[in-house]
Amino acid sequence: MAAHGRHTVHAVHHHFGWDRSLSPVLRVTPGSTVAFECHEASGGQITAISTATDVPKLDFARVNPVNGPVLVEGAQPGDVLKVTIESFVPSGFGWTAVIPGFGLLADDFKTPALHLWRYEAGGRVPANFATIGRVPIRPFAGTIGVAPAEPGLHSIVPPRRVGGNMDIRDLSAGVELYLPIEVEGALFSVGDTHAAQGDGEVCGTAIESPMTAVLTLDVIKGSNIESPRFTTPGSVTRHVDTKGYEVTTGIGPDLMQGARDAVRRMIDLLCRRHALAAADAYMLCSVAGDLRVSEIVDMPNWVVSFYFPRIVLD
Amino acid sequence: MAAHGRHTVHAVHHHFGWDRSLSPVLRVTPGSTVAFECHEASGGQITAISTATDVPKLDFARVNPVNGPVLVEGAQPGDVLKVTIESFVPSGFGWTAVIPGFGLLADDFKTPALHLWRYEAGGRVPANFATIGRVPIRPFAGTIGVAPAEPGLHSIVPPRRVGGNMDIRDLSAGVELYLPIEVEGALFSVGDTHAAQGDGEVCGTAIESPMTAVLTLDVIKGSNIESPRFTTPGSVTRHVDTKGYEVTTGIGPDLMQGARDAVRRMIDLLCRRHALAAADAYMLCSVAGDLRVSEIVDMPNWVVSFYFPRIVLD
Numbered sequence: 001m002a003a004h005g006r007h008t009v010h011a012v013h014h015h016f017g018w019d020r021s022l023s024p025v026l027r028v029t030p031g032s033t034v035a036f037e038c039h040e041a042s043g044g045q046i047t048a049i050s051t052a053t054d055v056p057k058l059d060f061a062r063v064n065p066v067n068g069p070v071l072v073e074g075a076q077p078g079d080v081l082k083v084t085i086e087s088f089v090p091s092g093f094g095w096t097a098v099i100p101g102f103g104l105l106a107d108d109f110k111t112p113a114l115h116l117w118r119y120e121a122g123g124r125v126p127a128n129f130a131t132i133g134r135v136p137i138r139p140f141a142g143t144i145g146v147a148p149a150e151p152g153l154h155s156i157v158p159p160r161r162v163g164g165n166m167d168i169r170d171l172s173a174g175v176e177l178y179l180p181i182e183v184e185g186a187l188f189s190v191g192d193t194h195a196a197q198g199d200g201e202v203c204g205t206a207i208e209s210p211m212t213a214v215l216t217l218d219v220i221k222g223s224n225i226e227s228p229r230f231t232t233p234g235s236v237t238r239h240v241d242t243k244g245y246e247v248t249t250g251i252g253p254d255l256m257q258g259a260r261d262a263v264r265r266m267i268d269l270l271c272r273r274h275a276l277a278a279a280d281a282y283m284l285c286s287v288a289g290d291l292r293v294s295e296i297v298d299m300p301n302w303v304v305s306f307y308f309p310r311i312v313l314d
Numbered sequence: 315m316a317a318h319g320r321h322t323v324h325a326v327h328h329h330f331g332w333d334r335s336l337s338p339v340l341r342v343t344p345g346s347t348v349a350f351e352c353h354e355a356s357g358g359q360i361t362a363i364s365t366a367t368d369v370p371k372l373d374f375a376r377v378n379p380v381n382g383p384v385l386v387e388g389a390q391p392g393d394v395l396k397v398t399i400e401s402f403v404p405s406g407f408g409w410t411a412v413i414p415g416f417g418l419l420a421d422d423f424k425t426p427a428l429h430l431w432r433y434e435a436g437g438r439v440p441a442n443f444a445t446i447g448r449v450p451i452r453p454f455a456g457t458i459g460v461a462p463a464e465p466g467l468h469s470i471v472p473p474r475r476v477g478g479n480m481d482i483r484d485l486s487a488g489v490e491l492y493l494p495i496e497v498e499g500a501l502f503s504v505g506d507t508h509a510a511q512g513d514g515e516v517c518g519t520a521i522e523s524p525m526t527a528v529l530t531l532d533v534i535k536g537s538n539i540e541s542p543r544f545t546t547p548g549s550v551t552r553h554v555d556t557k558g559y560e561v562t563t564g565i566g567p568d569l570m571q572g573a574r575d576a577v578r579r580m581i582d583l584l585c586r587r588h589a590l591a592a593a594d595a596y597m598l599c600s601v602a603g604d605l606r607v608s609e610i611v612d613m614p615n616w617v618v619s620f621y622f623p624r625i626v627l628d
Binding site: 102103104157158159160161165166167168169170199200201202203204225226227228229230231232233234235236237238241242243244245246247248249250251255256259261265269290291292293294295296297298299300301303304305307310 | 416417418471472473474475479480481482483484513514515516517518539540541542543544545546547548549550551552555556557558559560561562563564565569570573575579583604605606607608609610611612613614615617618619621624
């Protein structure tokens with residue numbers, strides 16, 4: 001049954017992993033606007049009464065439930081799905097965790113940690129981190145994509161050519177996202193909403209937060225692309241950059257090692273300067289700091305830099 | 315002879331490569347402000363009458379001449395050199411090149427290319443790229459550092475723990491840069507000034523431009539750091555971000571391959587949309603676009619994104 005205009009994919013209509021054989025929960029015509037009632041990344045395994053001892057019990061087969069799939073009529077392999085990100089309605093609850101075995105510095109952080117957030121649901125005021133930090137809110141969907149062509153069930157964790165768990169913190173309201181379509185009807189799903197995150201998502205989690213995402217789905221015929229791309233309407237850092245940044249570097253021939261060095265040095269700096277616990281500094285880096293490649297050409301050493309916005313702790 | 319107050323290291327006082335045995339051209343007390351008359355990266359090999367045929371003739375033994383070294387009295391190994399970046403006086407002339415064998419996409423771009431820039435020396439108006447592009451000016455020093463402890467002459471090309479050719483585009487006016495000191499007197503040098511560059515410097519060159527850099531050199535005793543870090547006073551993207559960005563992605567298990575994929579896809583997009591030659595798009599990406607790591611935790615696939623500011627071509 002195709003439907004026009006505004007639709008809702010309710011929280012109950014979610015799935016785990018990508019699979020082209022899943023039955024669509026909604027069929028829409030191109031140009032339709034849909035509200036998705038998204039779960040947070042644990043799918044209810046972490047709640048407002050959870051503690052760090054619950055973190056190692058997370059069942060990864062049940063992480064990142066996504067709402068959908070939505071079939072877009074007329075969409076064919078080789079077309080592009082244009083997703084206009086209209087708005088988010090955040091819930092005001094969120095969590096950030098250090099999950100053993102997961103995250104950029106998994107070798108350094110083997111003890112689970114959990115921070116629970118309560119933030120103003122309108123997203124107009126920063127989320128407090130105890131009494132010492134204020135993280136500006138900028139909601140987006142961590143997982144957004146379409147079904148891959150390959151048959152079978154594919155893990156939700158890695159992102160792919162067709163999108164998925166990309167955790168791109170700039171996929172926020174006002175953005176136009178373009179996804180390559182690999183199956184008839186596109187089979188679009190979205191979830192894993194975040195209230196805030198920096199580039200890199202270095203500890204492995206953002207401010208994981210349930211919220212409603214309102215998106216418009218359209219089809220561009222025959223304009224094949226190789227991987228997701230998007231257009232932002234303006235600045236992507238205005239919410240955090242007014243007081244500038246503290247920046248640490250990692251310099252050497254391996255980008256991954258450079259990234260680890262830069263983040264480790266920022267954690268050291270924040271701990272020293274603000275008397276933070278290392279796990280708290282790591283989580284703040286993940287929800288607010290940005291991993292950038294300053295140069296990738298001065299053989300054989302590259303510079304990876306980690307930018308932490310001073311507004312968070314000043 | 316130690317001197318107080320304002321000093322100048324003239325253009326003639328430059329050297330090639332890092333070497334702790336070089337004699338200082340100036341001795342200053344901590345807190346001194348010094349003007350450095352910096353050469354552009356070719357050290358005069360590329361001029362306002364050069365063409366692309368001159369690019370392969372570049373002698374890499376003579377690239378990145380740096381002004382100095384300046385001995386800072388009392389500086390010892392284990393101290394930190396604090397460099398306050400006061401201001402730049404740009405020259406109005408610059409060049410950007412595709413140098414065969416150099417740059418992130420050296421395998422794709424084997425033909426030399428050269429773009430010569432004339433920009434308003436005050437840096438208040440964007441530099442025109444023919445009639446189609448406008449690149450906002452934001453001067454900084456590509457090469458800034460101190461002598462490494464290891465004896466001998468070290469190539470200027472790779473950056474190191476002690477700084478050097480870091481090509482960090484945010485080392486602009488107002489920034490405080492902290493460098494680890496490895497030799498007595500620090501032996502500070504600076505050069506390779508750029509009128510504009512994006513994160514990554516993907517084609518291998520920026521808007522290479524001679525200019526005077528005014529810096530204050532100070533010593534922080536005993537506060538050893540592992541690699542350069544810096545503090546910015548405010549936004550680092552305000553000059554380019556008002557119209558937002560076009561963003562392409564590279565998704566996979568290797569950060570270097572992801573970076574190459576993201577930049578290739580941006581070049582394709584710019585060429586298609588603006589009828590640019592590929593080498594021109596590559597150079598514009600290098601002087602204005604940013605390489606960011608969107609996520610580095612969703613095993614086994616990372617997302618590297620390339621952000622091109624729409625203000626340049628809109």
